Amino acid sequence: MTTTVSDHLLERLREWGVHQVFGYPGDGINGILGAFSRADDRPRFIQARHEEMSAFEAVGYAKFSGRPGVCMATSGPGAVHLLNGLYDAKLDHVPVVAIVGQTNRTAMGGSYQQEIDLLSLFKDVASDYVQMVTVPEQLPNVLDRAMRVAMGRGAPTAIIIPNDVQELDYQPPEHAFKMVPSSLGISWPEAVPDDEAVRRAAEILNSGEKVAMLVGQGARGAADEVVRVADLLGAGVAKALLGKDVLSDELPFVTGSIGLLGTRPSYEMMRDCDTLLTVGSSFPYTQFMPELDQARAVQIDIDPTMIGMRYPYEVNLVGDAAATLRALVPLLDHKEDRGWRRDLEEKVARWWEVMDAEARVDADPINPMRLFSEFSAQAPPDAIVAADSGSAANWYARQIRMRASMRGSLSGTLATMGPAVPYVIGAKFAHPDRPAIAFEGDGAMQMNGMAELLTVARYWEEWDDPRLVVAVLHNDDLNQVTWELRAMGGTPTFVESQALPSMSYADFAASIGLGSATVTDPDDLAGAWETALSADRPFVLDVHCDADVPPIPPHADLEQMTNLAAALAKGDSSRWGVIKQGIKTKAQELLPDRDG
Incomplete structure (x- = not known):
């Protein structure tokens, strides 16, 4: 049986470990829908009631699985409907791959029905990677890069496939000039900052008497390391809203959410601290952080484009949260004076009493x-x-x-x-x-x-x-x-x-x-x-x-x-x-x- 571009698309998704695609049908993706039928619905096509919901479902899948979510929509209005969910992925740094149909290549540029300039439409929301497949040989490289960029950058990416291309016989890229072969899979390094930067960070943290920590979703998977550092420093830990599930609220030094929706203990800890350690968070509301000349501060984040923001940090450590905290631990002094920690724990206990009473x-x-x-x-x-x-x-x-x-x-x-x-x-x-x-x-x-x-x-x-x-x-x-x-x-x-x-x-x-x-x-x-x-x-x-x-x-x-x-x-x-x-x-x- 001849393999079409759509057949190979689904095969490649399966090879990437994609088990479901959240989508809504339309004639702009008819070729791909036919391939789903031939592939016995592998990966599963999960039909939402609206393309925006498909994108949100892909975001939810990615947020709670740690794997990229995939959504699909037809050309024109279907593509437009994806945007809100994809912007949700972009702003919360979530890996989502959108696969979108387009009118036939012969009709493009002719003000054809449901024709929208999709490259322009997606160039902001999928700014890290958006590409149109115009010949079969492009497909594996475009799909593989969309998957890797989504995972590597924590961002939405978009692949546009014209309807007639979906139906073409698949041809792999050749060993030839201007062909781009591709391969599956990726192995991630454990990113750790340089030793000198870690030593400078430790000196700042050791010099503080009232240390506050702020953790976000970038600290997920580093809970043990966060607790270890907080114990050494006698620190309290506030959580940005996207990092609410990073640490258990049963820990007595966890002050809870920060910001307009936050808690009084988090607010007062930031108001009174002399040192700040931020891990995996780009919490934007500076007014809920210490005064700009109040605290010496260190930030840890895996993304160099998001570091050094929101506060005048003295040391900005680019690295994996868990690995960087592990590198810090041997250099941190155990603070003998636990008065700051005890005061925070008393405020946290009182806060939960107040919450129960208010409820x-x-x-x-x-x-x-x-x-x-x-x-x-x-x-x-x-x-x-x-x-x-x-x-x-x-x-x-x-x-x-x-x-x-x-x-x-x-x-x-x-x-x-x-x-x-x-x-x-x-x-x-x-x-x-x-x-x-x-x-x-x-x-x-x-x-x-x-x-x-x-x-x-x-x-x-x-x-x-x-x-x-x-x-x-x-x-x-x-x-x-x-x-x-x-x-x-x-x-x-x-x-x-x-x-x-x-x-x-x-x-x-x-x-x-x-x-x-x-x-x-x-x-x-x-x-x-x-x-x-x-x-x-x-x-x-x-x-x-x-x-x-x-x-x-x-x-x-x-x-x-x-x-x-x-x-x-x-x-x-x-x-x-x-x-x-x-x-x-x-x-x-x-x-x-x-x-x-």
């Missing part, structure tokens, strides 16, 4: 923090958690305690709405034997989460562990933007833009064969989580939450509080509920220490 503040009907707190108490040790952008990200950051082998992520840098459900779908194809949980605002649920439940319904019976739980924060309000209007703009809520049509997410889930429950009483939450986490099928929790519970950080500045007061004074429709819930919630921080 149990009465609301009408349910305090959204309690939804997350009750999950955290029951979370399976191997759970994979995704939070959507919006108010769900606030409570994910502060209320969920990572432990054991739990994983978690969200759209950290793009902060786009809608990725939580497709993230956990991608996670289930990466780890079909692990439970996955998505926390989704009702705005994101109406935007695309409900449609993607149909994808869950289609595939869940193939998973070894059927548990996939979608917890919907049902408050009929685009709540995060409502709070941003109040706190940042001093603007009362604009009902026409912020109110959502109410519906039953539980009924929708039940109508497509999924488990579901509607929760309107906070005392039912623990039982609802127990039911959902032991169900024999995916489950939707439709949790009616109080939109007036404020996501105001404990370190909210005077301008934010003044703007909020101004917004309420202008006649915000929920002003009395906001005032009541704000006072009750904030009071938990001011109550006496329960151990005092």
Whole structure:
């Protein structure tokens, strides 16, 4: 049988260890779809409800597997739809390869139907590597480079294959002038900085009396080394949001998330430290880091293009996080004075007491923090958690305690709405034997989460562990933007833009064969989580939450509080509920220490 370019494409993907391609069909990829049929659906074609969801599923797969995700779309509108998910991959440094169709070569440049200049379209989002295959001999080199660049740079790449090229007989590159042969596979080195730079870093860290560490997703896989260095230095460790699952929150010196969604212990540690060690993080919000002339600082990052940013670091070490920390350990002094560490641990213990108390503040009907707190108490040790952008990200950051082998992520840098459900779908194809949980605002649920439940319904019976739980924060309000209007703009809520049509997410889930429950009483939450986490099928929790519970950080500045007061004074429709819930919630921080 003759092998076409499309047949060889799928064969090459299999040789790269790709087991599924997340996509949506269209005539611009008909040649490739035919090859899937001839290849007995190897790799699997996982059909989403929309190309954007395909890209998000590839991102979720890559985030939770450590392997590149692959997505596919047709020419024209299908290619356009991929962009948001690919930008999510680009900004969070995730390896994704997009394979996209194009009109026939004979029609290109002729304003043909669904013809878009795809090289121009993808040149920013896939700036590390985007290429069009115009002859069969190009294919292996283009695909191999797209895979290697995606993995090596932690970035999305794109391959464009015109429809007529997909159908051509495959011919390998020859041993000839202007032919580019290629090969499979790659072995990665362990990158370690030079000895002199490590010694200079150690001198800075040894000289500090109040050492703070900030870790991000680049420190994943270096947990033991981070703990060892923190113990030697008597340091506390804050976590950027994409690094929330790097260290267990059961460690008493882990101060939790940093930033606008962060914790008070992280804020105060950065405010008071005299030395900073940043590992695998490009956390962008300088205002939550030490004053620029306050701390001596060292950064470790594998990516030389992202190092030396955000803070005036004295030493910038380019290297693998674990290997670089191991090189530092023999040069670090054990700090005998543990007063700084003890003070941080006391603040962390107090913080978790406050979080538990805030989650149990009465609301009408349910305090959204309690939804997350009750999950955290029951979370399976191997759970994979995704939070959507919006108010769900606030409570994910502060209320969920990572432990054991739990994983978690969200759209950290793009902060786009809608990725939580497709993230956990991608996670289930990466780890079909692990439970996955998505926390989704009702705005994101109406935007695309409900449609993607149909994808869950289609595939869940193939998973070894059927548990996939979608917890919907049902408050009929685009709540995060409502709070941003109040706190940042001093603007009362604009009902026409912020109110959502109410519906039953539980009924929708039940109508497509999924488990579901509607929760309107906070005392039912623990039982609802127990039911959902032991169900024999995916489950939707439709949790009616109080939109007036404020996501105001404990370190909210005077301008934010003044703007909020101004917004309420202008006649915000929920002003009395906001005032009541704000006072009750904030009071938990001011109550006496329960151990005092």
